[in-house]
Amino acid sequence: MFRKFSPRLKNKYVIAILVFLIWMMFFDRNNFIHQIRLVSTLNGLDDQRVYYLEEIKKDSAELSTLLNDTSQLERFAREKYLMKKDNEDIFIVLDKDK
Secondary structure, three states, X not given: XXXXXXXXHOOHHHHHHHHHHHHHHHHOOOOHHXXXXXXXXXXXXXXXXXXXXXXXXXXXXXXXXXXXXXXXXXXXXXXXXXXXXXXXXXXXXOOOOO
């Protein structure tokens, strides 16, 4: 079986092509393994981009609601920044599970 491929392996062009392919797959700066890592990084960045675009849409909708509705603005200030009126007391209840 090896005798079948023996004349082809003695050809200098076949040897040069094999050496070139091996060099490009493993030893070059942009080798095959590095390209796979770059593709996986790119996919992760695309996922992050989609996530952040959705967050921007959600925050923009919330911002427009807060700018147009004063009752929502008051609710937001009370929940997020624990703001209160002069005659009120605030009690913070924490869950043990969280």
